[in-house]
Amino acid sequence: MTHPEPAPPSTRQPDPGIVLYDTMQRQKVPFVPGVPGRVGMYLCGPTVYSDAHLGHAKKEVAFDVVRRTLLHFGYQVRYVTNVTDVGHLQNDSDDGEDKLLARARLEQLEPMEVADKYFWSFVRDMDALNVLKPSINPRATGHIPEQIELIEELIRRGHAYESGGSVYFDVRSWPEYGKLSGRRLDDQEEGTREAVREDKRDPRDFALWKQAEPGHIMRWESPWGEGFPGWHIECSAMSLKYLGEGFDIHGGGIDLEFPHHEAEIAQSEAAGHPFARYWMHNNMLTIGGEKMSKSKGNFTTLRDLLAVHDPMVVRFLLVGSHYRSITEFSDAAFESARSGYRRLTEALHEVERRLPTAPGKSDPALLENIGGHVRAFEDAMRDDFNTPRAVAALFGLTTDVNAALAAGEVGREALEAARTAYRTLGGDVLGLFAGGTAERGDDAQVVGALMDLVLQARQHYRLNKQYAQADDLRDTLASVGVTVEDTKDGPRWRR
Ligand SMILES: Nc1ncnc2c1ncn2[C@@H]1O[C@H](COP(=O)(O)OP(=O)(O)OP(=O)(O)O)[C@@H](O)[C@H]1O
């Protein structure tokens, strides 16, 4: 196992006083990073075998906001999130086909073609949602030696055993197994819906390495013969490699708490590596009260959603509920997100429109109000990243700004303060104005206006039956990565 270099002396700010809900301790606790001024974060990433849906976006946006908040309060953040491209089987009892292989057969593609196809689709969706790129985005198949090394260590220490070319973690050898989810070994169900595998000593043991059956394409040499890693071990190996022992925050969906995160902790700590110091879990996005999920078929892919809706409205909908709360997705929720988001952006644009010609006068009452909303926003984010309260602070700001704008002239200083509040808090922290800074925000506006013109020209060609010209425009846009789709509400474009 290699570890990151020790951090240089820090230039950190005083402790910003962030408090977060740690799943392990089941309460809110002060957040104190292991190395002052620096935070190492790991998030369980996607299994790249299909397009992501809105539920996946809830998780990605939730932890993106955590990261952005830490940056805002002056921390340096190393954000590691993995790509699962092997070992995630169709059920949790170490049986069933690899999800990627099943998809590869269905689509008649190489497994790595499936992984790349859906990885890039995921990247495109996350870019659209203004999710910052990870500092490191390691793939499971690129870290087989690290996983084998960790498994060997577990065998050496008597916490894992080989059986018929597979290796299992011996849960009975590790009494702490269950400490995150609060499940005691005795309470854990014996076996699961599926038949218990005969090569396990205990039905609760989980696979670290699986022997490859003949014909299984994804296979690697190992001390136990040809096979492939279990799903859980990749996260232990890659988080420890890139963040070091005792890294700060481990995140993921609440549905991963057991068995995935429980297994990550057991494998790492039983091998002698202290693991994450704080555990954060997001709740689920639901539709009609049920978790949105691929298997239930009640999902909307981001690809489809973002083709017709402004990604920033989608993001606004997601940050409108707390990461530990359920987010219910409905037409009404969407409409309210759309109008709420418009309210913020209209105020911001009016502020920016007036700024160049603003008078030098001072508006002490407005300035004081703006300062109050900024403090309310920051207090909300310090309190377990309370985005609904933070959004309420932005609405409070908007009410005051709108009142001042309606009352007459507002001086430059107050307009600057309002703009900074929107751009820094709404833009940089909540990620609601793609681009984040005013300059890049202006770019987005220019691109939007230019695209409107191009689409009008294309409509014009189509109405005049000049289809070749219309197609030419569409192809030119496609060559620079812009897709145009015709919907019942007219043409839409996306990157
Ligand atoms: N509806 C959801 N809300 C929030 N997070 C979700 C949701 N669905 C999935 N996730 C997160 O994304 C991770 C990966 O999800 P996964 O690929 O299993 O999707 P899924 O739609 O739940 O698929 P399946 O129904 O096949 O289990 C989950 O473990 C969870 O953390």
Ligand SMILES: [Zn+2]
């Ligand atoms: Zn994981």
